[in-house]
Amino acid sequence: MDFGYDATTQELREKLLAFMDEHVYPAQAVMAEQHAKLDSPWQTPPVVQELKAEARRRGLWNLFLPDSEHGAGLTNLQYAPLAEITGRSPQLAPTALNCAAPDTGNMEVLAQFGSPQQQADWLKPLLEGEIRSAFAMTEPEVASSDATNIETRIERDGDSYVITGRKWYISGAMNPNCRIFIVMGKTDPEGSDIRRQQSMILVPRDTPGLEVRRAMQVYGYEDHWHGGHAEVVFDRVRVPATNLIGEEGGGFAIAQARLGPGRIHHCMRLIGMAERAIELMCRRAVTRTAFGKPLAQQGAVQQWIADARVAVEQLRLLVLKTAWLMDTVGNRGAHTEIQAIKIATPRTVVDIIDRAVQLHGAGGVSQDFPLAELWAGARTLMLADGPDEVHQRSLARRELKKYL
Template structure:
């Protein structure tokens, strides 16, 4: 395995790091201050001015759509090449949007780029790539265990030249954002199909279609994640043109697997950046505080945690780079085990490292003054998003056992 970055990637790393130093870190208080002011004014979902201003700067700097491979509208990077850049963006929870590299838009753009018709791409992909609109992915449902996507009950029924959509979704990221103009919706179009993985379809639903109602914003450990957030959404007799179907009826599960592979690895890349910054915060804080006659950093337990954090982060990074390389060389399907492994390893690693950082900050760690509490909330959520740990562990275990089962 050769993880040496090309000169192109090293140049992008340098430019991205410089952009973070010049524009992202100095504006973190501005970003959260704007959200607080908007919330106090009665509209937490109003987009922040600072992000919109920085988007223009990122685009001018050529740091735009870095996630999108094989595209004349992106950087054309492989997964392995994108990994170190995504890690850098992950160091600030809000910065990926500045570079048009944030979820769920990245996954939705990849879906449209891979599976969309030219007309669908012109209507939705182009404005998403330009950062003019945002999007939502509507799959998870409150009434069923959505960790098994075949449980989904929402319906997509063909009536003439239209499809009629009914269902209730939640944890629909971006549904509350006023910039969200389009949903990619997963539901059952053929519930009686003997093949459980061909019962589902994905379809494009414009946000302003009659019958689409955002019922509420869902907080995560008390954080509303404004201005993007997550919503519970009701779809009641929503009618869209038949031309809005993606790829074809019964292809929804196939699209979901294609979408979630890159999405999962992007989450893991960003988590490594978040864990790195949390380790930095832990080191700086423990060096600045004195307890029982010596700095907290000199206490044995703190040194042990710092050492273990370093080990855990580097282990996770190598696992992610290995998965990225396999996705590039043998494809997402062949790399399924490696993707599942990092989806378990990275969030658990980040939760542990951030927890140690919280402990090093003392009471301040559970406040919003230092950012580690919010970082923990985000990392803990990713042990559920894109499939819970238990599902990925089951998949890994079955793949491992398969080596020892008699061939048939």
């Protein structure tokens, strides 16, 4: 395993670092000012479109998609250090590069499983950054950590499918530019194979019966920059049968294909969030004095910073190993490592950010620093794409199987 940057990665990394310094970081304050003047908190501030245009001009566009026909054609190993950099500004950088969830996963689904017509109608404008999208899977009435519990119905009726159900925490759905939903539901709820009961279908936002009911908060945040997390009701929503993605009963397999890359992308960005927290810790430590000496000379603070550095280096190596395995033996061959990083990365980064919050005192929980929002985002990823306990259960079973 060679984790050194190749020429392509190094070139893109230098471009991205310059883009962050010259445009993204300065735009954070501008975005806040523009957001306060918008008619709706869910509208996108104009500076975001300016960033997207500049990123595209610099060749920093669709970096996440390994499919060279539709994306940049980078491997997971090449993309990892780039995604990490965007994690330092999760509010702006991923969106500016057209590399923000849930659009990334939805584009991967459409590129891999979509029909030519579906790709023309929805993948193309997503790749161009013209529209946004949502992925409707999680439901409030069932334990969605077990995807086989999903109750939303997708029923065939002649040349159409009729969708009925209620979803929540549907990321991006509050954004008025969210034009398409990929919805997971059951087409065969009584089927003998519980992993063949589900299907995925495309539902345009303006379809009668689709109601974006309310924004769900995440630790009090509405995540306007992310397009929010909505409760969405499907009341006998009718769409053409051609909107089905793949085949009936293929929804569970498509979800697994979608979530593998999504999990590692989250972990890549989380490392960037941890690096941002360490930077803020160090800056705070050398500029604040308590009990007669700088915080940087306090033993506890030094321990926090040292432990954070060790932890980040460990996580980065594990994420890079996982990326390398996904590139060389495929997602299934990297299953253990994907689960390992999904367990280890969010909980470790939450701890690092929490120490940074503590070091900042009252400022750490305020809106004057990004730490509280970073903490909320990292903590949420202990639930998203499968809670820790589900991955621990599966990983333990795989380990125990060797001894049974």
